[in-house]
Amino acid sequence: MSSPHAAAPYYFVPGPSKWPMAAGLSLLVTMIGASAWVNDVSWGPAVNIAGILATLLVMYFWFGDAIGESEAGQYGKRIDLSFRWSMSWFIFSEIMFFGAFFGALFYARTITMPWLGDLDHKIIWPDFAAQWGGASPAGTIDSFTTMGPFPIPTINTALLLLSGVTLTISHHALRAGHRAKTAFWLAATILLGFVFMGFQAYEYMHAYSDLNLKLTSGIYGSIFYLLTGFHGFHVTLGAIMLSVILYRVMKGHFTAENHFGFEGAAWYWHFVDVVWLGLYIVVYWL
Structure with a gap:
């Protein structure tokens, strides 16, 4: 966090985000692929890898949003404590x-x-x-x-x-x-x-x-x-x-x-x- 705490709100509450739902879906795809893979289903490895890549992509954008909020001075002492x-x-x-x-x-x-x-x-x-x-x-x-x-x-x-x-x-x-x-x-x-x-x-x-x-x-x-x-x-x-x-x-x-x-x-x-x-x-x- 590069912005001073004094410029931040009392407690920052982010707006609605699509990333939690996207993360849940990508993890679901990952586990479906893994379950199929260990049971020797032909499409299991491809689905598992696709789910992992989707999860990494979601993390990239989700963490990017958090970094942007931090650099914009939205995070104060209470967010830091959280x-x-x-x-x-x-x-x-x-x-x-x-x-x-x-x-x-x-x-x-x-x-x-x-x-x-x-x-x-x-x-x-x-x-x-x-x-x-x-x-x-x-x-x-x-x-x-x-x-x-x-x-x-x-x-x-x-x-x-x-x-x-x-x-x-x-x-x-x-x-x-x-x-x-x-x-x-x-x-x-x-x-x-x-x-x-x-x-x-x-x-x-x-x-x-x-x-x-x-x-x-x-x-x-x-x-x-x-x-x-x-x-x-x-x-x-x-x-x-x-x-x-x-x-x-x-x-x-x-x-x-x-x-x-x-x-x-x-x-x-x-x-x-x-x-x-x-x-x-x-x-x-x-």
Whole structure:
């Protein structure tokens, strides 16, 4: 938000908009296509992709309207507070999302695995070894090697931690009114995010081809790819968000006092960093 709060109305109420209905319809088309796709219906992929593209188009115009209203000075302190609460609750929902997967990992590793490996269950699974990863109950899955913390996961940890530093420098530069410095360090943050994704893609290829670690490799493989994969998806989303913010910074948007668009994207990026630290410890080290 680049306009001063003093020029804004007490509380801005937008007029009727077609975008909520358009978003609902595009998401409906997306899910119809996805449902057809997983059921091997021939037109499923095309409809799913069309729905995704329509959703992205709606988001582009809808966010464009919001940016225009902000730049026109319509958003005051109360709208700013609404945005902050909305982003906070969104990040809280993401915490619950990852919490479910971390909970599944804890339950499988700490409760289910020892339970299946005790003497009472040797009759059911006589060849089962109660060790985390690599064990194959009665030959039901192919043997695989677990993923360790070196070198790629540790490199990626350093990259994300460094990206948090560069983003903080960019934020302080914006608050100080140094737009060029803001853009430089924000671009550095985005670059670190994409380098992280490149390393993760390489890690997946190594896991699949060299370690025989697949999504079908028991509960270990399922949780490993779900946790790291969804985190990688969130890193990609965060990098896209920061790229939009970088474009807006270069267009002259935001001021030292009013820049919640920047702050909201920064909150999300720092959240992704914190999730990775937990994932790095629990998945790769323990």
